[in-house]
Amino acid sequence: MRASGQTAKSRITKAERTRARLIEVATRLFQEHGSDEVTVRRIAAAAKIEAGSIYYHFASRDEIMRAVLEGGVGGAKTEVLKAIAEVAGASPLDRLRAALGAHLKYTLHHHFSSRLKAIRRLPKRLRDHHMKQEREYAAIFADLLAEAQAKGLLRPGFDLSVVRMLAMGALTWAAEWYDPAGTMAPADITDELMKLLTEGIVK
Amino acid sequence: MRASGQTAKSRITKAERTRARLIEVATRLFQEHGSDEVTVRRIAAAAKIEAGSIYYHFASRDEIMRAVLEGGVGGAKTEVLKAIAEVAGASPLDRLRAALGAHLKYTLHHHFSSRLKAIRRLPKRLRDHHMKQEREYAAIFADLLAEAQAKGLLRPGFDLSVVRMLAMGALTWAAEWYDPAGTMAPADITDELMKLLTEGIVK
DNA sequence: GTCTATAGTTAGATAGAC
């Protein structure tokens, strides 16, 4: 569908497309087999290029890993904010449901939990950057809980910071047991968690 | 404190002690740095022996990994059953609290979540064995929930299997954010989860 | 941009002395 002879006009260069494809397959391979088993050669093979060619796009294997992690939190944030915006007028708790639903979906589809774990094992300099991203991400959920509390929707006596981490953790870990072939949709799991959560903490 | 000249009488051989030490340091290293970064040489160094000597105790690096995973679920099961036994007469929900508390403690102290993740990425033949162990472990918690339900302690309408996985997942993931230097004890986190859980699912 | 070929390094594993 693209015009032939097109050269300087392309918005997205060939290099950018190849780079994106490399990050994509690397992300999948890291999740499926663990960062251990994934060699540069394997990433190259999965992306249908030769191993040496990778180094035109990345300076090192670590750079690939870094790019994989970079995509993670930013992408999740975008999705979650979008989901919240779609129910903009709703109560904080309904927006929280939307946010948690998006978090779960992103986690399941983008191997998010593996990345979150990997971030913590990064060398300090790299880790700090990602941890900052992660705190911003967590703040989205914290803000929704705080708003619900401010509106008097919550029972007193809960540590909302712990509640947030437990709730997000419950869904993050779902990537380890969720079976796409089963009868439950991701939304069903979010609903179950919200039922548990609201009937527990909501007045 | 041991008698000198003792040879054939030792119940625990030198080899067994060395092997146990290797598993211990390997477990710690795998958790702290990720299985990636941990070489046989590094395990040997941490255990204060030379790399070659490892192969007197293990046939391969994979065998070490396997031993590390082997210890995981079995040890957790023992601890959880012990915790339940300590409150033997109590209601199913109080026993559930004890079980979840032991699960969290074991997770925090023995790098359990890393092992659970690693198990899923194992070659099929090894994985099956560990997954069976894991199902037996999960059954402990499932039974307690079922007993609570049978006694009419729970609200209707919950999928207890999902509730169990969410609750256990929330605690399993806590290993990723729990700060031992903070003000919260593991028991506080368990209490917070139980409050959330019971005020939600208990009639 | 991607290929082929290969340099340089390090990993897992073995052999034999002690």
Next chain:
DNA sequence: GTCTATCTAACTATAGAC
């Protein structure tokens, strides 16, 4: 049982042709 020395294989990364 553990050490030292070493083999082999595999990996990351580079160089130069196209």
